[in-house]
Amino acid sequence: MKYKRDPELIRDVLGKKIQFILGDMACVYGGLLAGCSFFGGYPITPASEVTEGMARMLPRVKGTYMQMEDEIGSIASVIGASWGGAKSMTATSGPGFSLMMENYGFAVMTETPCVIVNVQRTGPSTGQPTLGAQGDMMQAKWGTHGDFEAIALAPSNVQECMDFTIDAFNLAEKYRNPVCVMADGEIGHLRERVVVPDEKDIKIVDRVPATIDKKKFIPFTNSQTRNSKVPDFPTFGTGYHTYVTGLTHNERGFPATDKQPDHEKLVKRITSKITDDIDKITNVEKLYLDDAKTVFVTYGASARPAESAMEMARAKGKKVGMLRLKLVWPFPYKEIQKLASNVDEIIVPEMNLGQIVHPVREYVEGQCKVVSAPKIGGEMHLPHELYKYLEGK
Amino acid sequence: MKKEIRICGFGGQGVILSGFIFGKAASVFMKYNAVQSQSYGPEARGGAARSEVIVSDEKIGYPRPTSVDFFIAMSQEAFDTYRKDIRKDTVIVIDPELVPKHKIGRPVYKVHAQKIAEKLGNKIVTNIVMVGAATAIFDVLKHDAVREAVIDSVPKKFIEINKRAFDEGLEAGKNARNEL
Structure with a gap:
């Protein structure tokens, strides 16, 4: 079923414009406002309320909530949904974030737009489940192997939990990269006033879909229609046959694992597509x-x-x-x-x-x-x- | 103006909802800034639970209380546990049935919240009676704003009993003030 973002329906489901809500819940609101239509997750304290909120609200805006068997499955489902054309999201905390690391790298390598909300708690391991921490900040940058660029936002209040989740979707869609919202148990479990923005005050970025002649389409290279290092997106099912692999691949997407220049070209493109825009992205x-x-x-x-x-x-x-x-x-x-x-x-x-x-x-x-x-x-x-x-x- | 409120009791009493109502009254139905935080044990019911609210007309940095102005206790364990860091002049409100050992050598406002709730037909609204009483005793938030926040925060089919609980609480709070 094709999802169409319906601003009126979303606001109907979210309710009043001014509310007093949890930081976790504000992440749900942000996701819905951004046009998230798929959430795959596994509840974990202190991020459970994000999952719970999505389970309650996402079906009401005609999106899909899927309870997965664990966090590896969660991020895998999110990546799959994204290739199906959905703006997709998961939410977790430290132990789950650790489990997601392999597929986090897969999302980077396959240039899959998606959002990971990490409501951080203390670690290592299962640590203090109900208590907040900022222990995964380096993991977001270095936790998966190989060279890559992370994009991560860190909300300091409940309003920002909502605003930054919207920003996270926009950045994910623009750069075709996973984006982390690095919240924490303190802010996630705080209640504050939020103002749900009017439609005219909200910026929504959608990935650029592949539109050129299917025979001329090259999936993993600079955009063929714009001046951008981010390729146009060949949504599964639209006829743009694309091979998607975590192996180093050539511009056509096929494994090209034995030559240095192929790897350098690919990884330099998928990192510099983000670092080239550092001045635009920086937000302090x-x-x-x-x-x-x-x-x-x-x-x-x-x-x-x-x-x-x-x-x-x-x-x-x-x-x-x-x-x-x-x-x-x-x-x-x-x-x-x-x-x-x-x-x-x-x-x-x-x-x-x-x-x-x-x-x-x-x-x-x-x-x-x-x-x-x-x-x-x-x-x-x-x-x-x-x-x-x-x-x- | 900056006021810090701590509400505590045992898990399941609606301690967190009570804090939520004060925060909502201040920040949604009035123009104040408010933050509400909580801590509770892993039990769904029982154990000491605590909800804290800061109300301010300025931006709120550190979101947890550092100097509690108002302390509400609805269980003996919570009264004993969460009283340790309050000030000498912190306003204390308790239900004497739920906190029988409350003689600590300083004035304490007594509200028979659970008895009032039972008379209304359901012990479950004890917390809302306490919210009403505290609203009258503290006299920081507009009574109507808190009433609106109660109505906005409880399930639709229980609005009536909660409204009555709040109003009876207000009266009980006014009486407690007169008694002290």
């Missing part, structure tokens, strides 16, 4: 950076106590600011380079033992001091814990 929030000498570089939940600590410091006349990475991957290295040349110190609070502090340090290149402010165990930093890092400044 800047607070008090005009005069700040000490700056928190944050993302996701840890931005919340950092902002409180920053306000406490500003009230005492300290020149403290914040750079919040709304999009963590691809890493906004130019913003970090610019910042490093203007400030004395960068503090990176994270609910892990130090992950994003590493690319920060890499791009600071010694221009200023970089301090990791880690906290693990399922609790956000307290504002005064972060304030301590500012004392005397």
